[in-house]
Amino acid sequence: MPHVVILYTANLDAHTDMGALCRKLADTMQTVRAEDGSQVFPFGGIRVFAYPAPHSAVADGGAAGQAAGGDGDYGFVYLNLRMGRGRSEPVKKSAGDALLDCAKAHLKPLFEQRHLGLTVQVDESPGQVYDGKHSTLHPLFAKL
Numbered sequence: 001m002p003h004v005v006i007l008y009t010a011n012l013d014a015h016t017d018m019g020a021l022c023r024k025l026a027d028t029m030q031t032v033r034a035e036d037g038s039q040v041f042p043f044g045g046i047r048v049f050a051y052p053a054p055h056s057a058v059a060d061g062g063a064a065g066q067a068a069g070g071d072g073d074y075g076f077v078y079l080n081l082r083m084g085r086g087r088s089e090p091v092k093k094s095a096g097d098a099l100l101d102c103a104k105a106h107l108k109p110l111f112e113q114r115h116l117g118l119t120v121q122v123d124e125s126p127g128q129v130y131d132g133k134h135s136t137l138h139p140l141f142a143k144l
Helices: 018-031 063-067 089-113 137-142
Strands: 003-009 047-053 075-083 116-124
Touching: 003 018, 018 047, 018 089, 075 089, 089 116
Parallel strands: 003 047, 075 116
Antiparallel strands: 003 075
């Protein structure tokens, strides 16, 4: 862990490259630093997944939004960063800010063309009952 899960309205697939957003977010996670300058998220633990919602309802989707200038075809992107315990509040905020800035930059053309919502939420695993892992990724990056 850390994992970023992106949930988004499927109507955005035709307008942006969600795979590219995943890569950009993963790259951004590599740049987050602790107070001592160390990398917060290990290379081998970074995961970003995106899932389109085939069914969704965003805002009112109708008359009220249209009266305000909307067309009812709204989009939404939700990013959830889940990380293990032990990081300081400033580091958690820095990670959230970095992901928000990255997503806003990637989605900028969409924000200019349509009505779109974006939320970034950072969650810390409060008390894990079980956290089993097996990976050949961490040993690979330990060689760096």
